[in-house]
Amino acid sequence: MVKIDPNRLMGDLKRLRSFGATGPGVVRLSLSPVDLAAREWLAARMTEAGLDARIDGVGTVFGRSRNSGPALLIGSHTDTQPTGGWLDGAMGVMYGLEIARALAENDATRHLAVDVASWIDEEGTFSGLLGSRSFVGDAVDESIRGATNRQGERLEDVLKAAGLAGRPRARFEAGRQVAYLEPHIEQGGRLEAIGKSIGVVTTIVxxxxxxxxxxxxxxxxxxxxxxxxxxxxxxxxxxxxxxxxxxxxxxxxxxxxxxxxxxxxxxxxxxxxxxxxxxxxxxxxxxxxxxxxxxxxxxxxxxxxxxxxxxxxxxxxxxxIDEPIEPVSMDATLAEHIARAAEALAPGQWLRMPSGAAHDAQVIARCMPACMMFVPSIGGVSHDFIEDTAEEHIVLGCQVAATAAASMLLEASAKRS
Amino acid sequence: MVKIDPNRLMGDLKRLRSFGATGPGVVRLSLSPVDLAAREWLAARMTEAGLDARIDGVGTVFGRSRNSGPALLIGSHTDTQPTGGWLDGAMGVMYGLEIARALAENDATRHLAVDVASWIDEEGTFSGLLGSRSFVGDAVDESIRGATNRQGERLEDVLKAAGLAGRPRARFEAGRQVAYLEPHIEQGGRLEAIGKSIGVVTTIVxxxxxxxxxxxxxxxxxxxxxxxxxxxxxxxxxxxxxxxxxxxxxxxxxxxxxxxxxxxxxxxxxxxxxxxxxxxxxxxxxxxxxxxxxxxxxxxxxxxxxxxxxxxxxxxxxxxIDEPIEPVSMDATLAEHIARAAEALAPGQWLRMPSGAAHDAQVIARCMPACMMFVPSIGGVSHDFIEDTAEEHIVLGCQVAATAAASMLLEASAKRS
The missing domain is CATH 3.30.70.360 (Alpha-Beta Plaits)
Structure with a gap:
């Protein structure tokens, strides 16, 4: 079975936290100097893991596996709210990196392709969910033109100053990426309230x-x-x-x-x-x-x-005020892979639940089957410096995600051959 | 019977309105240049009416009758809210001036003493009800020291710049002033709603x-x-x-x-x-x-x-937030004079009612019997540029106030002799 390395995972999470650390929380707004530094670090870390990594034309960090598909895309975001927690988004990206490494270290899975993404601006410093929208082919140039942050800086200028404007943008590769997995902290108090460790997401509300x-x-x-x-x-x-x-x-x-x-x-x-x-x-x-x-x-x-x-x-x-946003169902087959992994690793300690928060997965779901899984947030708190998750839950969540990822990819490979 | 001059009254009201006129409303904040100009004009107009008029050390315009007492003090205020109406306060002061003139023109009343006051800063640009509080002997120097307007100008500096600091302040003269009358617009919609023309105030809430x-x-x-x-x-x-x-x-x-x-x-x-x-x-x-x-x-x-x-x-x-403010009863005997005048001039067209708004009368009532009367506000609107009262109500109100004033003073003179 695929084994993640808890020390390596926690080490990377803590290193990422150091970019913008503010007390127990993090201030790492999209495309701020500290966010750009974190993206450079992340791209380097992906390269060390054997991925073909680059920062794309909108700021998304994309690490493409050198293996041929079918590929599983694992992603989330490393930007934060103005008073952000250290795991919101960051954890899912670090899971992706750790899972890519863990699969590569196991003979039974080293041939499998895991692509990893840190989507730019999920939190909407300039334009919410920008990276995932760009990836699925939305006409984001319109969003970019009008976008400013609270300080009035124009996104176009910021991208230019960072040397990103004009770079190619990561795009969905039909035929390669067959599934999207986004692990995330729950951001609510439901798992904690009933003493469960893993949430398998049915729907994004x-x-x-x-x-x-x-x-x-x-x-x-x-x-x-x-x-x-x-x-x-x-x-x-x-x-x-x-x-x-x-x-x-x-x-x-x-x-x-x-x-x-x-x-x-x-x-x-x-x-x-x-x-x-x-x-x-x-x-x-x-x-x-x-x-x-x-x-x-x-x-x-x-x-x-x-x-x-x-x-x-x-x-x-x-x-x-805005266009209505309709619920997005997560793919039931992918969810079943997560549920099986959770039941194997933490019997009876998981449940199916909706996501009350918006996530990049609702955008990515427009071009491929997508799924999400949650780990508990202490006190249900997020978007606050004190947001946190017990280390045992972080580690368990990554092991569940890795197990599910291997299972999804093995099934996809079996289908294709 | 004492007869007021409607044209003279309306002319003075309109002239006063021209100081700070803004559309149909007035912006004449306490001690602003336009308010000071209005005070100079008012003092001159009082002097023409035979009163011994001056602007006192806090900005109150006080016109003292040259007749010996007992005196009736008629007053209100000529400062306005930031978006003020033309009659709020101004009408009561102009009534006082017109009543002083009307009594002086009538053989039966020419010996009677009417003092007229325009109390400074009723509206609280710097410190609410300042003029009346100074008149009754409150320690207003404390209020003055800390007071600033919204632009941060200090009241002390403004009084100095206007040449008022150090001037004597008008004070209650025990043995002379025996009653206070404050005519005012209703500022509510009750009189209009039931088709009445005069409100005789029982209490200030x-x-x-x-x-x-x-x-x-x-x-x-x-x-x-x-x-x-x-x-x-x-x-x-x-x-x-x-x-x-x-x-x-x-x-x-x-x-x-x-x-x-x-x-x-x-x-x-x-x-x-x-x-x-x-x-x-x-x-x-x-x-x-x-x-x-x-x-x-x-x-x-x-x-x-x-x-x-x-x-x-x-x-x-x-x-x-603040100290509780207790209700202040108006003097029942004085109110009866107003009620009789109203019944004589507008039979059945008046009623007794509380004042829901604060007025200088609640302060003056601490040193002598005080009373108030209202005329209807169109649509119940005040503290707004569109505040207004029908001219027939303005004129009727002044005639009622003049009749009541004569009756109060004749009774007081009879008692004293």
Whole structure:
């Protein structure tokens, strides 16, 4: 059986962490100097592992196996959030590197091809999921042209300054890459809460984002009796209560919805709010449920306006913010390889679950079968300096991924021959 | 009977409006160049009316009658909000000036003393109600020392630059001024809603302000199941619903409460809020009811924390922002003079009502009997450029105030002799 080297894996993870280390966390924003240095290091480490490694025209580090296909592509991202954890993305890339090495060290698997990718800008410093979108053939030049980071630096300029502009971009090689595996930290608290070690991802949830704008009448908070107020803030609060009740009727245990932001205008203690905005996001693994929630939300808005028009009170307008993102199913056959490996290495310690977060895998799934696996996040925390995973889970996860990877590739080779 | 001159009144109001006119509204912030120019004009106009007029050491324009007492003091303010209406405060001062002239033109009342004041900074550009507080003998030097406007200009420097620092300050003259009358626009929509023309103020409401801070756990909005969230924003919304129910039980038709501002932290669509603040204000004319609301709010906070401690969920902390302001009763005898004048001039067209807004009268009431009267605000709007009052109401209000003023002074003179 393929054996990963826990010390080598942990050593590489810690070395990668040193690029941008900030307390227990990491600040390694896409294409920042420290991120570029980490990419150079990663490419060199891939080369040492026998891969043909390069940084491509958008910044993705791509290590191509020198073996002929069928190839398994293992990837994730090494960029971080502004206050990032050390494993978010990084762990999956280091798994890929370690698995490429481990397969090469085993007589039964040394002929197999593992390509490894660190997709640029998964976290959206400039343009989210840029590397994977470029890989699958999206017209990313449009995304690149308009993109700036929070400091206003233009992505085009940054790519030029880094010497990347004009380089070839890694692209999907049909006929070679037959499957994509993305190992990742869970970023939620479910595995920990029920004491499991491995999550086999069934679906990456779909997502809706909307702004609801309530319009009433700004007025003096002392002289305007409650009975004649048109308080946009009070209407917003009442609407959320109704929405919560309605969504609870439609939800299952995995459905989530969040009001992440509320603005009352003008935001003064002495003024009845004349306008109020709420920013709503909801996610679910089931397209039909998302559509039912879309529809229910539209009905709530319509009902609210009908009821309030009668009283000349507050009106509400629903504004969608981005295109809806539909759920993406992970490939069931690939998931079965992971499940078998998990059951062999940690019997009863794994479960199937959706991914509540977005990942490059949802993009890559557009050109080949894709799968994901999770290890537990301590306290369910991510996008925070204190994000962490127990070392035993990191090591176990890599061994499960390596075992599954070998099994996927052996099956693919058997099919092809 | 005393007769005011509508044309003279409206002419003066329009002339005063020209200082800082901005569209239909006025921007005349305390001690700004245009406000100082308006004060010079007002003092000159008082002098023409036979008053001994000066701008005092804090900026209050004080026109003292040359007649001996007992004197009626009529006042309000000529400074405005950053986006002020043309009548808020200004109307009451112009009423005072017109009433002083009207009484002097009538043989039966020419011996009566009307002092007129435009109190500085009622609106709190530097320090709210400064002029009236100085007049009643508050230690305002402390307020002055720390006070700056939004541009960071220090009040001390502004008073010096205007040549006012060191001038004597107008002070209450016990034995002379026996009553205070402040006519004002309603700033609410009640008179208009029921088709009345004059409000006789019974009480200036008391006020409480508090911040409620909810503390939960910031988390990923996609990967954190609803069941294990500690969503501070959702807790805030649920709390407001309970508070609304509880306050409705305690309220009468005049009780008001307002959540004017809500902040969710970090305020991102993809993050479950880990903290949430709401800013609450409530007002009522009845001290016992305010205290009952204080107590109910504290109970709601305690109950909320007890319930949530059990679930290790969200906690809430109640922080008071300013000292409580207690309701101030207007003098019933003075109010009766206004009511009689209103009934004589506009039978059935007036009502008794509380003032939901703060006014200089609540300060002046500390040294002498005080009263207020309102005229309707169109659409209930104030603190906005479009604030307005029908000319017929402006004129009627001044005639009612003049009639009441004469009646108050004649009664006071009769008592003294």
């Amino acid at each position: 779909g997502l809706r984002e909307a702004r609801l704008r309530f319009t009433g009448q700004r007025n003096h908070a002392g002289t305007t009796p409650m009975a004649i107020r048109r308080d946009a803030g009070a209407a917003l609060v009442a609407f959320i209560a109704r929405m919560n009740d309605a969504f609870k009727q439609l939800a299952d245990a995995d459905t989530v919805w969040t009001v992440g932001r509320i603005n009352l205008d003008p935001g003064s203690m002495s003024v009845v709010p004349g306008a109020a905005d709420m920013y709503l996001q909801f996610r679910d693994a089931n397209t039909a449920r998302l559509q039912a929630m879309d529809q229910r939300l539209a009905e709530l808005v319509r009902d609210f306006n009908v009821q309030n028009a009668a009283q000349n009170a507050v009106s509400v307008e629903l504004q969608t | 008391g006020l409480r302000e508090a911040r409620l801070r909810f503390t939960g756990q910031r988390n990923h909005a996609g990967t954190t199941p609803m069941a294990i969230r500690r969503d501070a924003g959702a807790a805030l919304v649920a709390f407001i619903a309970r508070m609304n129910d509880a306050f409705k039980q305690l309220a009468d038709a005049d009780t008001v409460w307002t959540v004017g501002r809500i902040n969710l932290d970090p305020g991102s669509m993809s993050v479950v809020p880990g903290a949430a603040d709401m800013y609450l204000q409530f007002r009522d004319a009845n001290t016992a009811r305010l205290q009952a609301m204080d107590q109910r709010l504290a109970e709601l906070v305690r109950d909320f924390n007890v319930q949530n401690a059990a679930q290790n969920a969200v906690s809430v902390e109640l922080q008071t």
